[in-house]
């Protein structure tokens with residue numbers, strides 16, 4: 001950790017990036033534009049059994065206040081952008097949604113904001129990131145920038161993602177969340193701040209998830225911010241525990257998968 005960093009910023013970062021330099025964030029923010037996403041209809045119930053395995057929970061203030069326990073152990077990463085929806089015109093049309101005093105009141109260890117680079121809303125979302133970094137830096141709160149692609153899934157490739165991640169870092173993000181892709185080392189290699197991997201839609205197999213997370217970490221990511229591939233799985237606890245083993249206990253994908261299978265069997 002940067003020795004020149006102010007104590008508050010370093011303290012908050014230490015809650016979201018563990019002493020081994022790795023992190024496991026559970027993303028449950030999807031409702032902010034997707035509504036009651038499949039398996040996230042009751043986010044409090046979905047989150048509860050998974051909390052022992054994760055380092056931080058990524059949610060909006062609405063879900064946080066409505067259904068999470070203030071005594072929860074994982075750190076809070078607050079989703080602070082929105083203004084779009086699945087049925088609206090353009091998924092990229094986001095702005096900051098959450099005032100600085102509420103971010104502080106909720107004791108967020110970090111905040112997350114999406115930017116849509118290359119979209120019609122590139123400038124708007126980048127300037128929202130800049131403003132958020134300006135305001136959060138004054139209070140020692142780290143910003144996680146999310147390189148969002150909306151419906152343009154073709155952008156999930158190294159050339160675009162390395163450009164997007166680098167721009168987020170240049171704007172002062174403390175952490176950048178992006179997608180795993182072929183040539184991922186180009187993405188992490190060009191980004192001077194830590195990179196975490198988002199999951200995307202649920203994959204066909206658990207092993208696939210464990211493999212891309214493992215590969216991503218080998219190629220320079222510090223961990224994950226994963227959602228659907230955990231809580232849409234038929235055994236969410238098995239996925240959470242096996243990802244924890246992969247991220248913090250250096251398990252191989254095979255070892256993590258075997259752990260998943262044994263938990264799934266016990267839960268049944």
Ligand code: 5RP
Pocket residue numbers: 027028029030058146198199200201225226227228229
């Ligand atoms: C939604 C998000 C999610 O936090 C992010 O995409 C991770 O979730 P998933 O693994 O389900 O993709 O930013 O806008």
